[in-house]
Amino acid sequence: MASTAQPSSLCFSLKSSSSFKGSVSKSTFLPSNSIKLGSLSSHLGSGRIGLHVDRVKAAVRMSSTQAESPAAVSSNIKMESSSSGVLPTIVEVDLGNRSYPIYIGSGLLDQPDLLQRHVHGKSVLVVTNTTIAPLYLDKVVDALTRDNPKVKVETVILPDGEQYKNMETLMKVFDKAIESRLDRRTTFVALGGGVIGDMCGFAAAAFLRGVNFIQIPTTVMAQVDSSVGGKTGINHPLGKNLIGAFYQPQCVLIDTDTLSTLPDRELASGLAEVIKYGLIRDAEFFEWQEKNMNTLIARDPAAFAYAIKRSCENKAEVVSLDEKESGLRATLNLGHTFGHAIETGFGYGQWLHGEAVAVGMVMAVDLSRRLGWIDESLVGRVHSILKQAKLPTAPPESMTVEMFKSIMAVDKKVADGVLRLILLKGPLGNCVFTDEYDKEALDETLRAFCKS
């Protein structure tokens, strides 16, 4: 058993305080328990990890403008030529001159000005896939071109699935962009889930050494997590997301209506990331989820709007503090090291990302318990909420201890040969990012979840 000392670990906690400037929604859906999003309270361990303290402690500005009244919103966002429609909730990602808004709401794809204000050149390339194109492509093209004849829209439709998130598929985006003679003033638009967002974003980062791009996420996974924060990239046969760029979009537009066409399994997959935010930094959000998971699974629009907004607020705050993942941002990867090993080992596209992350979180929680860092009861609560969300809690039977070990060895969080993990520590809502854990306990966890 590891000692409680953590000389080279970072501890991040959310001690619900009241200095956070965001306002809380008074919209149609009000959570049953009063919620205040507390300020981030981060402190460093005394150890050796070279985290940039100034960056982590930097002040964070995050405007959460879910409307108390339409007037309150219009002070943040000009709607000069707004079509009819509900004003969006706006979460700001504060990154200096790379800051951008996340628009959240129902019917936003029917408000062309939201997209058009972020398109500056005369051409747009919409990158989408075979599943999403028949559902939303016409709508997006209309939103880009309505009363805006100067813009020409090109489209590239990729095959759907994690197994296509590779260099070969990425080249199809470059081929289309170059054949269409798009120039540096073009804007790429990612229309789809996490795979499309990651690939389109990386293509935008690399095409002509960088063009603008916009995220229109259509899955829960992309809306609550992957579309925000500028991580882009593709997989390598030996590991997930090993090739890519930090590259921020001009805006993220989340039309919650797109969830109506999302398969149940995809919906559940996204909830894994929602649950993650609660576990690593937002205990009250986790407790709200425990009470409302059935409502979410039933696709209650107001509950979903709230879960998306609160998830984006958490993500935006973390990204604003640590864009390039010097430390704090790594905590967003709770369960992902184990999860990526499942995705890579079991075959890209076999399991959805969130399904693998769900199991990864169970394994991280198991390891945290073996280390004596969390209360036994939390193990049961994590199992219970994942079950409610209809997510798996054990890896595929074909995964072996050796598969986990060899794939985790190329994880991006390995530093100078040592694997750093995100583990829970302390009361609900607290975690550490550390390489100081008992490696024997990790072996015990792997053996407990694998048959060989």
Next chain:
Amino acid sequence: MASTAQPSSLCFSLKSSSSFKGSVSKSTFLPSNSIKLGSLSSHLGSGRIGLHVDRVKAAVRMSSTQAESPAAVSSNIKMESSSSGVLPTIVEVDLGNRSYPIYIGSGLLDQPDLLQRHVHGKSVLVVTNTTIAPLYLDKVVDALTRDNPKVKVETVILPDGEQYKNMETLMKVFDKAIESRLDRRTTFVALGGGVIGDMCGFAAAAFLRGVNFIQIPTTVMAQVDSSVGGKTGINHPLGKNLIGAFYQPQCVLIDTDTLSTLPDRELASGLAEVIKYGLIRDAEFFEWQEKNMNTLIARDPAAFAYAIKRSCENKAEVVSLDEKESGLRATLNLGHTFGHAIETGFGYGQWLHGEAVAVGMVMAVDLSRRLGWIDESLVGRVHSILKQAKLPTAPPESMTVEMFKSIMAVDKKVADGVLRLILLKGPLGNCVFTDEYDKEALDETLRAFCKS
């Protein structure tokens, strides 16, 4: 004939003045005519191009520390554990927290501390090619590891030539890095010419979303131009350098001894870029070249050291003012739009980059003359100096007007459908980056240089 008005053009000139802070070499080789590198005097046309004036007019700091005495250098650069050897000339590329030094000198690969101070993790991946590896790989590995047992060096040796600057070859770098389990703290080292530097830099930008890298250029082309300034990338079958990133190295180490093994044709190719600096912004440097080209062609070490230093100073100043090519930096591409068309149309690797650029400069000068923007005599001087440098002055016979036009249409300098060109205007050392030129004159130039 176009009018002299230039409403949407930018004019950049070097009016030799004395406010520039760099000091001039008092080293072994002193140019026959006294040279002072003047301050950049840039002014904007009154037109529509959205250049960021503040960036172009930003103050530039560039320390040119070729030694007056060893003591003067050591105040800029610590040589705590220096091996014996000549202290390097240092040109600083001033980019805020992405600033870095260019070390220039003879025997620098025998000074391990120069490289080792810029390697922070425990692993290095040297990216080189089949031509350079037998010549310098052992020397570089020795420089990285001497008295430094904690660093492990991996190597990937790529095929040599512009025709291999593509995604397929790039993937070999990722494969090696991932198979070797390199992590985010690794450093990539580009050992070779421009192709290796561009590919290794882009690989470093994208591997795990960005790792450190170092440039060790071994050709004149790379030493005077491509290794400085952070432009990285690969070619697409339809155009040069269309996929890439702006990504700055930790340092550039130019050991002028590596030129001893450079073929004559490669040497001449690099001189095209040296001549370019004179034409676009440094008349005195051009005049020095006119007097000393035969000395350069004869590989006089002191002449070369001076030409490299002065080229790097010009490049560093431009890059410091306009890292992402909002305007000024584009002027470094004099002749490149025509040149890239030749490289793409004639087949990557058939002509060397500088050979194509030489012809491209002749064509740009021809167009400038047709527009009435330069004195007739400059046409002859450009022809003459290129001939002296043993560079071509006409495109391959197979190039047609249509080939030029279709390839130039995907050039990165096209904006909203209009091709912007770098053209000379005014006295020697002045140029413009503009889309406001008589398109009929461009057609005349193309017809003058093509048989069909």
